[in-house]
Amino acid sequence: MHQLQSEVQASAQSAALGRAIVITSGKGGVGKTTTTANLGTALARRGAKVALVDADVGLRNLDIVMGLESRVKHHVLDVLEEKVAADEALVRDKHTATLYLLAAAQTREKEDVDTEKMRALVESLRERFDFVLIDCPAGIEKGFRNAVVGAREAIVVCTPEVSAVRDVDRVVGLLGNDFAPQLIINRVRPQLVKKGKMLSVDDVNAILRLPLLGVIADEPEVIVSTNKGEPLALRNDGPTAAAYHAIAARVAGEDVPAPTVEYKESFMTKLGALFGGKR
Amino acid sequence: MAVLRGKGLGLEIALGGRDFEEALAELQSKLDERPGFYTGTSATAALGRSGLNHDQLERMRGVLHVHGIALQGLTGGPHLEPLAAEAGLRFAALDDGGEELARRRALRPRHQVQLSDAARSLLADFAGARADIAERRKRGEASVRRAVAGQALRVAALPAQELPATLYHVGTLRGGQALEHLGNIVVVGDVNPGAELTASGDIVVFGALRGVAHAGAQGDASARVHALQLAPTQLRIATFIAVEAGDPRRAPVHPETACVQNDRIVIFPREKAPQ
Amino acid sequence: MSARTIVFTSGKGGVGKTTTTVNVGAALAKRGHRVVLVDADIGLRNLDLVLGLEKRIVFDLVEVVEGRCQLRQALIKDKRFESLSVLPAAQTRDKDAVTESQMAALVDDLAATCDYVLIDCPAGIEAGFRNAIAGAGEAIVVTTPEVSAIRDADRVIGKLGERRLPVRLVINRIRPEMVRTGDMLSVDDVCEILSAELLGIVPDDEEIIDTTNKGEPVVLNDVNRLRVIYDKIARRLEGELVPFTNLDSTGFFGRLLGALKAG
DSSP states (O other): OHHHHHHHHHHHHHHHOOEEEEEEOSSTTSSHHHHHHHHHHHHHHTTOOEEEEEOOTTSOOHHHHHTOGGGOOOOHHHHHTTSSOHHHHOEEOSSOTTEEEEOOOSSSOGGGOOHHHHHHHHHHHHHHOSEEEEEOOSSSSHHHHHHHTTOSEEEEEEOSSHHHHHHHHHHHHHHTTSSOOEEEEEEEOHHHHHTTSSOOHHHHHHHHOOOEEEEEEOOHHHHHHHHHTOOGGGOSSSHHHHHHHHHHHHHTTOOOOOOOOOOOOOHHHHHHHHTTTOO | OOSEEEETTEEEEEOTTSOHHHHHHHHHHHHHHSTTTTTTOEEEEEOTTOOOOHHHHHHHHHHHHHTTOEEEEEEEOGGGHHHHHHTTOEEEEOOSTHHHHHHHHHHSOOOOSOOOHHHHHHHHTHHHHHHHHHHHHHTTOOSSEEOOTTOOOOOOOOOOOOOOOEEEEESOBOTTOEEEESSEEEEESOBOTTOEEEESSOEEEEEEEOSEEEESTTSOTTOOEEEEEEOOSEEEETTEEEOOOSOTTOOOOSOEEEEEETTEEEEEEGGGOOO | OOOEEEEEEOSSTTSSHHHHHHHHHHHHHHTTOOEEEEEOOTTSOOHHHHTTOGGGOOSOHHHHHTTSSOHHHHOEEOTTSTTEEEEOOOSSSOGGGSOHHHHHHHHHHHHTTOSEEEEEOOSSSSHHHHHHHHTOSEEEEEEOSSHHHHHHHHHHHHHHHHTTOOEEEEEEEEOHHHHHTTSSOOHHHHHHHHOOEEEEEEEOOHHHHHHHHHTOOGGGOSSOTHHHHHHHHHHHHHTOOOOOEEGGGSSHHHHHHOSOEEO
16 A cells, blocks of 8 residues: 555656757757757746756757847756755746756867766756756767756757758667657758759658647748847747747647748848838 | 568567677667667567576566567577566567578678678769769760560570579668668668668669669679669669759659669669560 | 868857858869868768768778778768868767867878868867867868857857968858848858958858758759859969958849848
């Protein structure tokens, strides 16, 4: 009877554990960090308690993209090496109260991370947060393994380029069967797809064959927002914010209609309007 | 004989007739070669007539567990049944020579799934094959000739043969993954660009073959490659090597077979392939 | 005389290392030099894809290092250029398949046969990065004018300095219209932060994506303005003093945007 009770308790506890999701790709520069920041923001704005973890030791960027670099006092390695508790290292977001960041170290190396301790850290974060989003570095070396070790799910980010598709495919193969990876296709330029100068969503997913979480268009507003440290998901307007809010809804289990990207008027036409139509 | 083999939907650890420590070390190194590749698979340990004690069982389980493989059963002599029951494993009695087979195979030269020296030097001749492709390109010829439908074909009576062991893989092979096998390889799924199949026998892909496939890798030029969609990055049979000429985005719409004819690799629609 | 051995690195992924390596290599080959491109990104190889040579790979760098084939058997000659060859990486292996000294020895062997060995480095600063720089005598750091890329480039420049490798900078994907509106750092801003010698400034160009998908280096395209820019980078590498041009005089963007540099 006693054993049965503790079993019931254990399963009740694990039902309350948050979801640990690694955001990865293999290829660099596809938008992993931007996605982690925006998805985290969008989920937190829906009321969830979210912890963002930057696993890119030595090349940390998540704090910049969140606009929190000046508030970071301690980082992941400080916690793993038990110099501070996780609570002291977690930085609360400027804009959204239920969003926290655990920054990476800048002057250390990925080899310094003890993967078992990293796993334990993510597990302990799962006890307090609804979502733990882990920003994975590029590549498939130790940094990748550090990021993946605590996660239970994966979101892979890919751009419509052949090199990105190759790298993402490799990563999905390495992840194996345990992570139920879902796909975000980022930096799509619909006018180029239409002209046949860029891979389409179908081209990409013909190889990757993953459930599609979202498709995000390449917008100049993204660079502006990462430079300023204000994730676009803080806004309610604009195509990128909308895309991330839809992705957050899907991640939370809502049934949101299929992701599409609209073909908008071209850059040239826009400029024409700006300069009175003359070239 | 390889310690780790595909069997049905899972893996078989072949321990019958072997020294346990040696087999365990080989298993470890095979698994370390492809971290994460077997995660989520289940395995059966085949003991034949050999014994296994509790300590050895736990060590083996440990090695498998690290790689995400769950040990589900044992096969072998009836003396193993209590061990299996105690360990919560399924048990199937194998009363004849699982060990007999193992003993016969042990007499064959031991391969670590590597190419023989002869095949290696043949591989080295690929440089010549590449030069040949270059020459043909210069002359405007395609490197791969597609057979025109309607060619006359002979049907010869095939003698019954003992088929070599076949590695049967269910699931898509992603870029960076490779399967090597002495025997045939069957993949039920796609083979993505960046994935490689190397078989001494035939290769069958029940899906889209987009990676690199090398059949007859030990020099057997009668080996074949079959696929539901044959669109490989590169195709190799024995020492012949071919690259598809033409628009890479055009996908074939019916199953095809590649084989060697007149010293080049030729692709036929499946039903028209020569016997 | 031994070749110049140059590694193209960045820290941040996706800024254009491979595209830059390919186009600078192609520009140098067009100018008559014997060039070998080495893909050091074991497990995530892309150099072959960007050049459209993926179907011709028979042997790779790891097989050379392991002695399973000769170096000349692994090199793929690019037919579109007189003197450009590629040593592809392995796809089914990992970065621990080679050591730094093996890479250095390999680059030495290559350097005996040509004028330029250009090494395409993987993203990051882990073992793959250390392997890639092991054989190099010089480094080119590629960055985009974005805060994260610059921060990573800065870290990488520091590490290259530890190895006493001379560093020059290529700023990739500049969008003059965004610099003008203050939404993007200018060339001067970037150089000031990184304090490295500038080798080239490459504007963002839609065509690049299509050309890399198709495996056609932009250098082959006579119409594309980037061809001129990569040619200038090649000339600066040779030691020529080529000034950075104003975008003013080159058409559409020039009309709109005043004295913004590229070239």
